[in-house]
């Protein structure tokens with residue numbers, strides 16, 4: 001881009017030029033009486049009050065007011081008079097002509113004039129365009145109905161207030177900053193508000209998943225209905241708005257619809273005048289457009305490829321602009337922005353780049369009882385981003401450190417606790433070490449708020465021989481509940497014992513100081529209902545976990561909340577997300593269920609047809625008594641499944657941490673040695689257990705006699721039929737470490753065999769750690785414990801069995817059928833395909 | 842977002858809401874390498890050649906956390922920002938400059954077409 005200095009040196013004269021009357025001064029005409037336009041004039045007046053004659057056109061019939069304070073006006077916290085920035089007297093005192101309520105309709109750059117809608121033409125020497133932004137209106141049917149408005153100016157607020165006075169329901173489309181402030185105001189004004197947001201998290205451009213979840217929970221607590229992942233199909237109504245219909249068919253009645261989905265720079269005027277326009281009006285570092293006599297400032301401009309939607313950048317722009325117009329030429333260098341939500345009682349702050357990544361470290365503090373989440377992203381000892389929820393006092397401090405690029409290595413350990421604490425550490429003379437801060441605490445300082453344990457008590461407990469975190473938790477209960485003081489307890493261990501601290505049991509993963517068992521216990525105890533909530537309440541040290549903890553949490557929640565928990569597909573390993581096994585070339589294998597290893601001509605034909613139709617390179621009999629079709633592309637999976645479904649087959653879950661197969665042998669129906677109907681029992685068992693999600697894969701077999709052709713004694717649950725009944729075996733494994741089963745007990749009837757099986761599976765589901773198969777689990781807890789729970793405790797067994805069956809009532813739905821019907825089609829489709837001209841031709 | 846200030850011709854790949862946070866979608870290129878476009882839970886977008894530096898596992902199918910994807914085949918962790926394998930593993934997959942504009946995803950054309958299959 002060419003750089004203009006914005007000044008005509010001939011007409012302008014030198015320093016000693018005298019300005020005899022207003023008429024000979026250069027005429028600056030401003031289009032837009034908003035925040036940037038008026039601020040630019042203020043900056044100019046501050047530098048050289050007499051230099052330009054100023055005329056301002058404003059489309060709104062008002063003096064210049066503080067647009068960001070429209071939210072408090074809507075919420076009833078302020079009146080219009082309170083938010084006026086410059087009253088009529090200001091214009092008069094500074095000799096500025098304000099032409100309010102008259103939009104400029106055209107610019108004639110050759111003649112150097114502007115013409116308003118009502119036909120008034122005014123000449124200029126310098127023109128400043130500050131037209132701001134236009135609200136974006138999503139192009140759905142009904143968008144023009146009376147009662148559909150945006151949230152941009154005082155007129156919109158007046159309309160909302162009028163609607164609120166009539167009461168009723170309102171829908172706000174858009175869960176960003178503007179939408180949430182509108183929703184908040186309307187709620188306070190007594191309307192029943194539903195927020196419709198396309199993305200899964202609120203304010204997704206400013207917040208990460210964790211903070212977005214906290215915000216949603218808080219707003220719901222205030223009575224708003226928040227629908228995320230919701231796409232508007234139409235606004236309906238006869239002559240006026242009556243409601244909104246979503247793409248999934250949901251109808252939400254409303255007498256007012258506020259569209260707050262985004263803004264677009266208002267560039268129509270500039271474009272028609274032939275100025276260079278990209279996303280915004282293109283300007284150089286001095287806010288000069290492609291025409292040296294036309295400047296532009298505010299949200300309508302594009303500088304260095306960026307457009308802005310917040311006020312802070314405008315102030316910087318206005319300074320550079322005024323410098324340029326008065327020959328100083330400092331130049332605008334772009335802005336880093338921060339965001340705060342103006343909803344009383346909800347503190348949300350974000351700044352910079354919080355996407356993390358290589359070389360970035362996340363420092364995360366979660367204080368569940370106070371509802372606080374703080375995350376500071378550090379790269380090369382400098383803050384590059386921050387997200388704060390619940391306690392934003394230090395937002396501006398982090399933002400300053402970020403903008404200045406200050407080296408924070410000296411205060412790194414205390415950074416997350418905020419400015420006051422970091423300063424305390426710094427003033428403590430070399431006490432920057434958090435260890436020293438803890439050492440300095442008095443003996444009666446409280447360490448564990450949940451259990452009321454003081455520092456003295458923790459130290460005494462450690463001195464009494466409890467040399468690990470776990471031992472401390474077990475003995476004095478410090479850090480045994482919410483865990484937020486874990487760091488403090490660990491520091492006390494280190495201070496008291498030096499190198500003699502015993503490392504505790506393995507934590508679930510590096511994102512948490514909790515073990516699998518801790519996490520499972522707390523999910524139930526605290527009634528946790530989602531992954532972000534678990535990460536928050538259990539003080540995860542990373543913003544959204546890792547490939548180890550996400551699947552584990554997903555399973556634990558699924559197990560704890562059958563029928564209630566919404567499975568998080570993205571927390572599942574590819575095979576469970578695609579319902580097929582990924583192969584080394586990226587294709588998938590497909591294994592339909594064959595109940596108890598039985599099949600029939602119809603199934604075999606359907607499989608044969610699929611193999612031919614989709615050119616599957618291989619089909620093979622598996623070790624689990626069924627057929628595996630190899631080499632299916634992800635795009636073809638739904639069609640393959642539809643064909644298999646049509647022949648009555650469902651997913652075999654050969655890919656899942658779930659029930660795999662139930663192997664059977666021939667049994668008493670045909671076999672000369674068979675003692676019971678092992679095939680029939682196998683089919684019944686598979687019908688009962690299929691579809692269930694488990695900590696790891698789970699295999700069952702039923703053999704008709706002790707010859708054990710179905711290899712039941714190396715299965716997770718095995719049945720060996722004998723003349724007098726059924727021997728039930730558990731904890732076998734034929735894999736890497738072969739383990740023969742333990743005998744659980746012997747039962748007399750088929751029904752008992754099924755009941756014990758269900759109870760055993762549920763015990764395993766509820767108590768084993770994620771990715772722990774039954775064999776290592778039983779080695780850990782002991783077979784006697786399992787016997788005690790399943791064999792000796794009849795009521796307990798019955799309770800386990802019914803919990804399993806209850807959970808099964810939700811999970812026995814064929815995942816293939818849903819996909820074949822078009823569910824989650826995007827998982828199987830490419831986004832698009834690139835066909836370069838040269839290869840198409 | 843990687844190198845959004847790169848210069849050149851940009852290909853419009855479609856609206857951002859086609860990829861939900863935490864998900865990835867694929868973009869086959871005739872005569873070139875398939876590209877994976879990621880949307881992280883932090884709402885950043887990245888584009889990489891859809892082949893793990895280890896044994897060409899389809900990265901689009903991995904679990905996304907932070908700005909990292911865990912390869913579905915042998916669990917290498919690949920940085921979405923740089924394409925480098927993290928931790929003890931070594932290797933790098935090409936990244937494709939990506940930018941968002943007015944709610945749409947753009948990829949740098951020359952980078953998309955430049956990645957011819959070996």
Ligand code: SRM
Pocket residue numbers: 581582583589591620621622623624625626628654660661697699714715732733734735736737773
């Ligand atoms: C297809 C099959 C081989 C075959 O062609 O026969 C097979 C194939 C795989 N087995 Fe297996 N196992 C198959 C029966 C077995 C058996 C035999 C059985 O079930 O009676 C065993 C030993 C019994 C056992 O599990 O205790 C077996 C022990 C393993 C192990 C070791 C498990 C262990 O606890 O040590 C693994 C690795 C793992 O799960 O981590 C494994 C993992 C795998 C995986 C899933 C490897 C992977 O992650 O990609 C293979 C998937 C191939 C695919 O794409 O379909 N497979 N695998 C069998 C499928 C049975 C079915 O119909 O579902």
Ligand SMILES: Cc1cc2nc3c(=O)[nH]c(=O)nc-3n(C[C@H](O)[C@H](O)[C@H](O)COP(=O)(O)OP(=O)(O)OC[C@H]3O[C@@H](n4cnc5c(N)ncnc54)[C@H](O)[C@@H]3O)c2cc1C
Pocket residue numbers: 031032033034035036037057058059060067068069070071102103104105130131132133151152153178181266269297298299300308309310311312314340342
């Ligand atoms: C409800 C609300 C809350 C906000 N909260 C915040 C916040 O908390 N923090 C923050 O940083 N930012 C916030 N913003 C954004 C902030 O208000 C804008 O960034 C700022 O107002 C932009 O200033 P501007 O001068 O470029 O545009 P505007 O302030 O919109 O001014 C443009 C003016 O030009 C007029 N105009 C347009 N075309 C013509 C024409 N042809 N002729 C004459 N006049 C014309 C318009 O009517 C308007 O008055 C908020 C915005 C809204 C709507």
Ligand code: SF4
Pocket residue numbers: 665666667671672673674678703704705706707708709710
């Ligand atoms: S071993 Fe027993 S169950 Fe198996 S086939 Fe022979 S008799 Fe039947």
Ligand code: FES
Pocket residue numbers: 893894895896897898912913914915916917
């Ligand atoms: S191919 Fe990606 S880890 Fe092996």
